[in-house]
Amino acid sequence: MITRIWRGWTSRQNAAAYQDLLLNEIFPGIEARKIAGFRGISLLRREMVDEVEFATIMWFDSIDAVKDFAGQHYETAVVPPKARAVLARFDTSSAHYDTVVPAPLA
Template identity: 45%
Template sequence: MIKRLWHGWTTHENADLYFNVLTTQVIPGIEAKAIPGYLGIEVLRRELEDEIEFVTIMSFRSLDDIIAFQGADYQKCYVPEAAQRVLKRWDQTAQHYELKESRNHA
């Protein structure tokens, strides 16, 4: 499994608006593409002194599946216009990690 990590930052005032855009437009848009090998997405949020950081972690079966989602330049970030309007800044590329082990104790 491959994890695709991306970071975006917004103001305290725009944090809830960005989360709403992410969960009602961006993620459903990704899921509507029915990408083979796409396994899901996690959204993390961290309050900082002067901004809010969001991290998305998308899970794919393989790097080939990420290339099917993003194209040959698969490290390029995917930030739709609606999200760009409420973000302060964001990673221009995503990082990709091979999941070697996962232990859940929920």
């Protein structure tokens, strides 16, 4: 299993709008693609002094499944235009890890 991790930061004022965009549009859009080998996505949020950090963690069966999601340049971050509009900054690439111990079931 492969774990894909990405981070983005937004202003405190845009944090609620960004979270809503993720939960109600972007994540459902990913699920709707029915990518073979995609196992799920998790969202983390961290309040900071002047901004809010978000991290996404995605799980895939293989790098080939990651490529089905992100394309041949799979390390490049997938950040839709609506997300870019409310993010102050973001990682331009995603990190990929071999999953040694999978996340617990929620």
